[in-house]
Amino acid sequence: MMDMSRTAASQADYVTTANRGFAVGGPILELEEISLRFGGVNALTKISFNVLEHEIRAIIGPNGAGKSSMLNVINGVYRPQEGTIKFKGKRLTGMTPPRAARMGIARTFQNIALFKGMSVLDNLMAGRYLHSKASFVEVALQLPRARREETENREAVEEIIEFLEIQHIRKTPVAKLPYGLQKRVELGRALAAEPKILLLDEPMAGMNIEEKQDMCRFILDVNDHYGTTVVLIEHDMGVVMDISDRVVVLDYGKKIGDGTPDEVRSNPDVINAYLGVAH
Amino acid sequence: MLYREAGQFRTTYAQDSQLLPLWQDKVGMAAILGVGFLVIPFVASDYWLSALLIPWLILSLVALGQNILMGYAGQLSLGAAGFMAVGAFACYNLILRIEGIPFLVALFLSGICSAAVGIVFGLPSLRIRGLYLAVATLASQFFIVWALDKFGWFKNYDIAGVITAQPIIIFGHNFNSPQEKYWVVLGIVVVLTLLAKNMARGSIGRGWMAVRDMDVAAEVTGLPLMWTKLQAFAISSFYCGVGGALFAFAYLQTVEPSAFTIDLSFRILFMVIIGGIGTILGSFLGAGFILLTPIFLNIFFHTVLGKAVDATVASALEQIIFGAMIITFLIVEPLGLARLWQLTKERLRLWPFPH
């Protein structure tokens, strides 16, 4: 059984020591010269960075820097006008969200994209779409494969429910849940897909200290236990410094920093961007 | 006291996802089906069977189809009657042109025809939503009825314009009495309802609801938006088509385009809203409500005002009642009669205790 409690200090230890479940590997995602424009607005300009397998990569930057757009590009919601994306060394073209999902990329959204008409359990089960291969005829007639899949998916989802400690609300309609729990359920839905890469868009926005600690713990445990690579956008510097392996800093759609938290923290360009020195 | 779940534990996931987990529900359902199949045909009058029960079952089936599209997949449709018409005419033509085709096979194939047409008219849903989609379905309604009317081939070039539906012959037996027609309809409706329930509660239904609630997030879980929407249109139209064929063969006994007007489409819409959007039970409750209201009005006028009600006054009152109920339900209880029933059941759980 894993030690579920961590203080901030031991979280920092976690990142630097070698006692994590999966050692950081080679590049799983490579972004080269990505440029994204909306009409006349340059959302992203020639962004290049990579994400190593099993690492926790943070994307930070002031508001409007293009962080969410970056995530949307990785996951196929937006198509960049220029640049390439490589997944495990293979060049990808024509990325769409379903295709990203099939490749093992899951994500959460800044403004909670849960299915408001369904319960927590159903939302998580919906996240198992790629593991529900039975056709509608099989489901309608409740043929063995459909029944088996339903039970197997339920087992997988119950593991996640236990992991995220949301047993008490599993049948509650998500619309009735407080904000913090909704964010946790959304994380659960992303985990339900058993992804290789988890894209988290401000997973701790609007949370208090305890909720943030819980979320940190979940993210670290997912990375440690399943080896899931995590790319997260976050504003809380404490969280970023504590749990991430490496950080990318964006400002006005351009990359202005890339490295370990310590390197980024002492980068003058980054400091200027946040403190707003006159250009 | 009676309706308690205490002591009934589900120890496996399979048990938890049963359709009727409580034994009270199992017994209740068995009783309803037993009464439906074994008691009613012998007890109810021909009028009750032909004018009330049969149309109620058929329209519930169509409302179920509409519910699949609107309630589960969130696609607004005003074209249910059009797809019914496709089913009716398909069934007529199949029996006419394919010698010796069994009725049930023809019925099934009519549903498939409706599904195909449904897919075609569902294509706009890939790009538009809400009101715009409603207009596209209106287009389907008007176009389908016009086409079935104008292209003589569908009516076998019958100049009278009103075709008699062929008799329902299953395994050599001619089902032509009200009781026999009722059995056929009840059997088909029970089976199709069960299939719909299984789909709605399983991965298929979750896929539809995901599309309804937030299609971008649905895509992110890997769901192919286009296929899922078209699948909803196809299955929904299948139900409407089978319902339409039964409407012509087991109820009206005629096959004519003028039976499938925009007015019928609106009625089906009302059944879904009043009954409860996105529920299977709601389709039945809504259909019952819409069918029974004119009758209640009649009885009301007779007993309270002591005279027969003027037809135009009756129809005007009907419209006011339906419209007012829609508005009231949407404001007060958007989940309709089905939700009210659910709340009653929850009260029953505690009865005779207040809480």
Add this chain to the structure above:
Amino acid sequence: MSDFNFFLEVLIGGLLSGLMYSLVALGFVLIYKASGVFNFAQGAMVFLAVLSFVGFMELGLSFWAALPVTIAMMVLVGMATERFVLRPLVNQNENTLLMATIGLAFVIEGVAQLAWGVDVRRLDLGIRDEPMPWLADNFGIFVSELDITAGVVAAVMVAALAVLFSTTKAGRGLRAVADDPAAAMSIGIPLQQIWMLVWATAGVVALVAGMLWGARSGVQFALVLLALKAMPVLIIGGFTSVPGVIVAGLIVGATEKLAEVYIGPYFGGGIEGWAPYMLAVLFLLVRPEGLFGEKIIRRV
């Protein structure tokens, strides 16, 4: 008579009837601009307006007395709609509101029938529904005076409202209310007054539209189905655009009549029943926001 003259006649007839569609669609646009709601019951309101107008005259009121009475009644109906149907559903999604207005349409139709009965009424506006002599004699084109008058009235009303929206204070207030009622209130725009103005205008438009259509085809229940015909007009023109409504009306009217006359005979007629909707669907696939509407952007 030459083929071209015949074509012109059909075209002009179509354009004019298209303008009348525009007039009906105008009522929709007004409500939509002010409250963001598509009022499916607008057709029923047209029907109620003109039926009541004729009914009041039958009860003894003169033409010019019945006019303000009917308009006042329509304003009341509008305010009641806003208070009892729209306000309780203020945060619901668009489908819910649409279904509520469908319910409202049925209520209004039922009330109209209950109050005034189902007989078809004649409405005599003093304009003849006969071919205009000048056009007939000089060009061999037979277009009715009534149609021309209707077209002119419709064009004038639409133009006036377009100007009103863009230049006057009330018009700007309206657009502010449509965009964000809470914000509009917070800068002092009187919400109730604006809405009353909107419903009054919509009521007047409904009455005029009803009068013109009623004079042409009799005041009967079929007027309600006009509401359905207005939907393609709105889709093609864009829900929020007053000038769009004219252009779209012209397109729909012309297409409908031309299709019926030139393609109709091959199929035994009836094309005008569905042609406008198919046209609207095509537009939706190519340009969903309509010719002049605002582009709908969805942010993730």
